[in-house]
Amino acid sequence: MAKLSQVLRDQRREQLIKKYASRRAELRKKVKDPNLGPKEKDEAIAALAKLPRNSCPTRRNRRCKISGRSRGVHQKFEISRIAIRELGLRGQLPGVRKSSW
Numbered sequence: 001m002a003k004l005s006q007v008l009r010d011q012r013r014e015q016l017i018k019k020y021a022s023r024r025a026e027l028r029k030k031v032k033d034p035n036l037g038p039k040e041k042d043e044a045i046a047a048l049a050k051l052p053r054n055s056c057p058t059r060r061n062r063r064c065k066i067s068g069r070s071r072g073v074h075q076k077f078e079i080s081r082i083a084i085r086e087l088g089l090r091g092q093l094p095g096v097r098k099s100s101w
Contacts, residue, residue: 013061017054069083
């Protein structure tokens with residue numbers, strides 16, 4: 001199990017990402033707009049830099065919904081490889097079967 005503080009930190013990041021998503025998208029649209037002048041683009045870049053650092057979606061860390069593990073997390077199930085194996089062996093994941101050849 002991951003440290004509770006790390007899991008809570010990632011949850012706070014997720015809330016900040018949702019809170020500033022529209023503002024961040026608006027500023028990024030201005031930065032990429034070819035019709036704006038360099039001064040307006042510089043102002044948009046400066047405003048983007050003033051947003052909280054943890055509101056950037058790339059700082060989000062995917063974690064296992066069961067254990068909080070940050071590594072080896074499967075996107076489809078949102079759980080770690082270890083949890084997938086345990087649940088798959090118990091037959092609790094639909095469509096997942098242990099392979100044998």
